[in-house]
Amino acid sequence: MNLIENVREALKSVQVNILRTILTGAIIAVGISSLVGMLTAIDGIKSQIAESFSGLGANSFDIRNKGFSGGRAIQDGKEEKTYPKLTFREVQDFKQAYTALGISTVYASVTGAAEIKRGSETTNPNTRIRGGDENYMSIKAMKLASGRNFSNLEVRYGNNVCIIGKEIKETLFEANEDPINQKISFLGRPYTIVGVLEEQGGVGQDQGADRQILIPIENAARLDKRGVFNYSITAIASGPERIDYEMGQAIGMMRKIRQDRVAQEDSFDLTKSQSVAESLEEVAGYLRIGGFGIGFITLLGASIGLMNIMLVSVTERTREIGIRKALGATPLRIRQQFLIEAIMICVLGGIFGVILGMAIGNIIANAIGPGGFLVPWLWMFVAFMICVIVGLLSGVVPAYKASKMDPIESLRYE
Numbered sequence: 492m493n494l495i496e497n498v499r500e501a502l503k504s505v506q507v508n509i510l511r512t513i514l515t516g517a518i519i520a521v522g523i524s525s526l527v528g529m530l531t532a533i534d535g536i537k538s539q540i541a542e543s544f545s546g547l548g549a550n551s552f553d554i555r556n557k558g559f560s561g562g563r564a565i566q567d568g569k570e571e572k573t574y575p576k577l578t579f580r581e582v583q584d585f586k587q588a589y590t591a592l593g594i595s596t597v598y599a600s601v602t603g604a605a606e607i608k609r610g611s612e613t614t615n616p617n618t619r620i621r622g623g624d625e626n627y628m629s630i631k632a633m634k635l636a637s638g639r640n641f642s643n644l645e646v647r648y649g650n651n652v653c654i655i656g657k658e659i660k661e662t663l664f665e666a667n668e669d670p671i672n673q674k675i676s677f678l679g680r681p682y683t684i685v686g687v688l689e690e691q692g693g694v695g696q697d698q699g700a701d702r703q704i705l706i707p708i709e710n711a712a713r714l715d716k717r718g719v720f721n722y723s724i725t726a727i728a729s730g731p732e733r734i735d736y737e738m739g740q741a742i743g744m745m746r747k748i749r750q751d752r753v754a755q756e757d758s759f760d761l762t763k764s765q766s767v768a769e770s771l772e773e774v775a776g777y778l779r780i781g782g783f784g785i786g787f788i789t790l791l792g793a794s795i796g797l798m799n800i801m802l803v804s805v806t807e808r809t810r811e812i813g814i815r816k817a818l819g820a821t822p823l824r825i826r827q828q829f830l831i832e833a834i835m836i837c838v839l840g841g842i843f844g845v846i847l848g849m850a851i852g853n854i855i856a857n858a859i860g861p862g863g864f865l866v867p868w869l870w871m872f873v874a875f876m877i878c879v880i881v882g883l884l885s886g887v888v889p890a891y892k893a894s895k896m897d898p899i900e901s902l903r904y905e
Contacts (some may be wrong), residue, residue: 515801516836519881520843522881527844530783533782553764558573576722577722600619601715604618606677621703628705630727635690637686645739653675653682654684656691691703741764807895812896813897829893830887
């Protein structure tokens with residue numbers, strides 16, 4: 492009995508014992524789908540995050556409040572050092588000073604729980620209101636589906652105009668209704684819609700942008716009667732090769748504006764956007780390792796289940812093994828047959844597992860944020876290699892047991 496005949500016999504065994512094959516393949520499919528699904532979802536989310544940062548490029552940086560900036564923070568019995576918040580006037584002064592080097596945008600989060608009204612229509616109280624200037628959308632790589640951006644005069648005088656997210660439009664307006672120049676109200680004030688954002692999704696820096704409303708930063712500052720808003724700055728250097736120099740200049744400008752003393756550390760945080768993307772990549776790497784570990788544990792359980800089923804199969808086919816040995820089949824050929832059968836079952840289960848895992852992974856990734864359909868070729872190849880290895884390992888003990896059977900005793904088995 493040569494190798495080709497062993498493959499044929501394995502195929503026949505798979506077809507004859509179809510229920511056993513389905514159950515065994517299902518065990519492997521669950522393990523492979525968990526592995527491929529988790530890794531596909533992680534890769535999909537990672538690509539969405541990378542896309543959200545690609546609009547900023549490698550020549551941008553952010554200036555934000557440093558550490559804990561309100562009240563007193565106690566950690567390990569010690570009072571943590573606090574820093575004053577960036578004020579509206581400070582960020583505006585920085586924007587004016589930075590114009591000699593490049594462009595920047597000033598923005599602030601007004602609230603994350605606003606209720607938007609238009610006549611009798613009302614949104615859920617989960618709309619995020621953010622103040623921004625005329626540069627905010629271009630620097631944050633946000634695009635308009637209709638309408639226009641804020642004008643310089645609207646930003647300067649803080650007019651009651653706004654740009655709404657796609658989800659706000661769908662909630663308050665009919666599908667064929669144009670929201671431009673329509674009135675809505677929130678935070679006790681009426682606003683005129685001048686633009687509608689394209690769908691943003693839910694991954695990256697502007698998570699939840701589809702239920703976001705932008706208003707002019709001067710208008711937002713008027714709402715900040717108690718001075719509690721968190722103002723931030725994103726600046727674009729004149730070129731990637733000048734990013735380090737201009738970040739140094741920006742630190743000097745902000746220290747001067749904040750009146751930080753010479754020996755005093757910076758009272759603000761300056762972060763390079765590229766370093767944020769690298770940090771997210773590092774987190775994705777840890778998640779991938781974790782996903783691989785969970786998938787491996789699942790497959791380990793599946794391989795033990797497969798080995799048990801194959802051992803039962805050897806017992807059930809004792810007379811068959813005895814007949815083949817009596818007809819001249821060597822122990823090597825018997826081992827090959829059971830190993831090929833185990834590998835075949837694993838590969839069949841792996842095919843369904845890969846398809847199921849790829850579908851689940853893409854569903855999870857697209858549920859978090861819209862993106863294209865991801866085909867994880869690397870993980871598909873890894874999954875099939877794992878199937879072959881699992882088949883070999885799971886089939887070794889049953890194949891060895893079958894090859895060591897005495898043909899005379901096997902023929903007597905009932």
